[in-house]
Amino acid sequence: MKIAPTIRAELDRFLQQESLTLSQFGQIAGMNRGAVSAIVTGNKPLSVNQLDLITKAMGLPEGHFYDLFAENYIIDHPPNMKRIEPFLFRCAELDKLDAIRRVVGAIMDNLMYSPKLFEIAEGLLAQKKLEAALILYEGVAEAERYQHSERLAICQYRIFKIQIGDDQNRNLSAATIFEVFVERLNEIDQLDALKDLANVYRSLRKWDKVEEIAKKMRAKAEIQYTLKHQQNSRERDESTKSLTRPLFVYITYADLLCASVCEAKGDYQQALQYTYAYANLDWVKETDEDTQYWIDLYKTWAEGNTHVNKLLSGDTSVLTEYVEYIAVSANKADKEMVTKLLNVLMAANRYKLDVDDILRRFEIDSFTQQQQPSTDMYTKQVIPEQSARLSYELAYYHLHRGSYDDGFKYLMYSLVSYHILNNESYYINCIGLFEHFRTHAVPETLSEFSKIIEKVWLDNVEKGCFSDHRD
Structure with missing residues (x-):
């Protein structure tokens, strides 16, 4: 039977081949003799930072032993997130996506690890390591597929946004899969999710879907806007900070989307009515600088789109x-x-x-x-x-x-x-x-x-x- 290689065996072979003592190798690697000895004898688990130092000292490319590290210290061992987390981040840096898949596949049988993997995925997303984050989001989503959880919905939202690219057939598939999870997001996050979905369907010229989603977004945004000003609570103001736009914009953007649907279908008179609706923003209660920016923007858009609808109708x-x-x-x-x-x-x-x-x-x-x-x-x-x-x-x-x-x-x-x-x-x-x-x-x-x-x-x-x- 073929014996699987280990990092310890590779290091021991290198020391013998180069006739290096533990102290000499420790000096090359920037590690003390005791740490090298503990790794060679197996008395102490190896960290990914130590692995990087050893790999460099052996003259090998970064990440050379990552597959072996996953095999030796993660797979078939009780998951240790203190070791797994830095390893996943380093794999993402070096684009070692297969190693990430193996680790995720090995530990996701147990739902207790979902929260931590989700947290790591969010960290990778913040670093714009999209492909690595996608693997983790998909792993969490697969593990929680039978859970009616908000985390599952957030994973599906992240997957949707990462997968959207040039290929419109794939975009349609991604939008269709994600759409059923929108209602599982919290009421505030649903607004951005619906906005993103509407824009994908708009690029696909799926006008019935654009209209359906726009009207759903408008209804939800109106409820949230009413609640905000009825309660006037600091808590509700905090909850809306996660939005990418001021809350009233989701109402006006719905009108703009409906106008684009009518324009695409050749109903220019109805398109004008929607355009006049998002031009009139006297009902907006906020007076801050960001609000004024968006109000001015919508008035500018309304001016141009009024010309467009008249022009395309033959005037x-x-x-x-x-x-x-x-x-x-x-x-x-x-x-x-x-x-x-x-x-x-x-x-x-x-x-x-x-x-x-x-x-x-x-x-x-x-x-x-x-x-x-x-x-x-x-x-x-x-x-x-x-x-x-x-x-x-x-x-x-x-x-x-x-x-x-x-x-x-x-x-x-x-x-x-x-x-x-x-x-x-x-x-x-x-x-x-x-x-x-x-x-x-x-x-x-x-x-x-x-x-x-x-x-x-x-x-x-x-x-x-x-x-x-x-x-």
Whole structure:
């Protein structure tokens, strides 16, 4: 039978091979002779800090013995959280995710360890060690799957936020799984959870879900806002500090979301009614600086969206006013510029408007590229989807006006973006638009298009979506 290796055996072999005494090795490692002796003889458990010193002294890469450490000192031993916690943090630092999985799998049979692992996961999340935190949250959630606990709901919320990425199919799955846990969160945390869910569904253009969640969020926020001002208690003020926005914003944001639903469905009159609702904030009782910031922001949004709804309903006379409104905030740092310019292009394509001067004025190319990373769900999900649509609308605009070089350039941007987003419907729309104008494509464009299509096919083969029967 093959004897499993141990760190002690590896260290003892190294000492013999290098002809080092315990004292000599201790000097190299920065440890006293007694500590080295206790480790070699097995009289004292090894800490992860000591392991790092030993590994470095042996000239081995960081984390070299981590799998053995998990085997020798954690798995098949009574869990010792004083040893496990620093080990998990070090594994996260060195991206030793398999070691984390093994440890979590070994100790999560016992629910008594859930609170501590959850605490460690929160610490990893604060350090932005998302993949490591995800493993712990999933371990806790699996162990508590039959518990109707708030901690389980928080784990599912964290898992949802970490998993949300470029792939819209995966995002839909993550949102669907998390949605059933929202009601298990406390009443305050539910507001941010619903806001995040609504923004994911908005990026997926699942308008019925957006409306359903927005109305649920509004009702809950109204209750909390009423309670806050009825009780006027310091305790309730403390409870709302965990929110990412002032409490009244969840009411107004629900109206904004409902307006976007109506706009997407072509009901511009109803969209205007929702817009007027979130423009009128006389009912807000707070007067602090943060509140005033949000009130001003909603009034600005309402002004622009009033123009948009009139414009998209066919009143093209407001285009000049809308463009001047855009000009006030025309800079690359304004994340809403993508949305604003998308509105212009949608109107231009729908009503055959000439907007060449507008596109030159705002240097449109800078808004069709990848956006900066963000933790905010709207910026992270909605803006990239709108950026891909902006590229498509630009392609449509230029190709139908005979500007084929620009048209195909933007179409390639959109094609690649929708592949990244894994949005099959819009990806097919891009291919359809290309085929409609294929005869106007120069050989270089045809070659670029073929390369993109082949790359997508190879990516799908790699993912196992299709079989590759090439010899």
